[in-house]
Amino acid sequence: MSHAPSTTNTTCTTRRREASYTASHLWVTRQCTTLSRARENVAAALAGGLAERGWVVVSGGAYGIDGAAHRGALAARGATVAVLACGVDRPYPRGHAALIGRIAEQGLVVGELPPGDHPTPSRFILRNRVIAALTRGTVVVEAAHRSGSLSTARAAQRLGRFTMGVPGPVTSALSAGVHELLRGEAALVTDAAEVVELVGDIGELAPVRRGPVLPRDLLDPPVRAVLAALPGDRAAPAGEIALGARTTRDEAIARLYELRALGYVERHGDGWKLTRQAVMSVRTGRDPR
Helix, strand or coil: CCCCCEEECCCCCCCCEEEECECCCHHHHCCCCHHHHHHHHHHHHHHHHHHHCCEEEEECCCCCHHHHHHHHHHHCCCCEEEECCCCCCCCCCHHHHHHHHHHHHHCEEECCCCCCCCCCHHHHHHHHHHHHHHECEEEECCCCCCCHHHHHHHHHHHCCCEEEECCCCCCCHHHHHHHHHHHCCCEECCCHHHHHHHHCCCCCCCCCCCCCCCHHHHCCHHHHHHHHHCCCCCCEEHHHHHHHHCCCHHHHHHHHHHHHHCCCEEEECCEEEECHHHHHHHHHCCCCC
């Protein structure tokens, strides 16, 4: 693929939004790895989510993540723009002639070169600055250290646009460029809502992410403190538990009886121990009863 999926307002002034993501260089997308396919799914989901929110997705029309971004926007019945590194009468790559035709019907195909001009390596890099200029922000989905995506992101930064990156495995060379951007001025994003939070209007906030509510989360704080003070591998006397929970012995005993009724602890002589079910509930999040 090559360079950048973005969302922008280039089709007409009635289009509401702009955002963007950049994909990776052409040679990267020709590697049919499992990771690359996964990143294409990420790009398609981002583009679809942005299109559903009224944003226009701009990309380079190339193989891999570019194509995935265009298809994601088209599947969501949104508008998308392909910025070509050649004349608009010569769809490139040729394998995307049908896709670029669909983009022309549902969005816009643009290029700064006159009709008839062929793409060259240098023109892809020049094309990237156009993508950056058309958009309010650039999202890098996949990029090696040497990648056309990075040229788009840096052009966006020079223009004062938002730059964002989707993190990947630290062992993957195809994520190294993204992580380099994230160590700098780029913001980390994982979905369309987080992109819109940055490039959208005031108040368009991504939802707060929280883990599942576990049964122990519903316990009163003093009871949770006593539960947390219980050793995981042995019985403990009430005095030791009270010390760990920073409460009195009598208070700890009262809370331990509450926990026994709920199935969290059991008596062992003069001591108290977590039940097997309670230990499993910590691992699975299920009620110990």
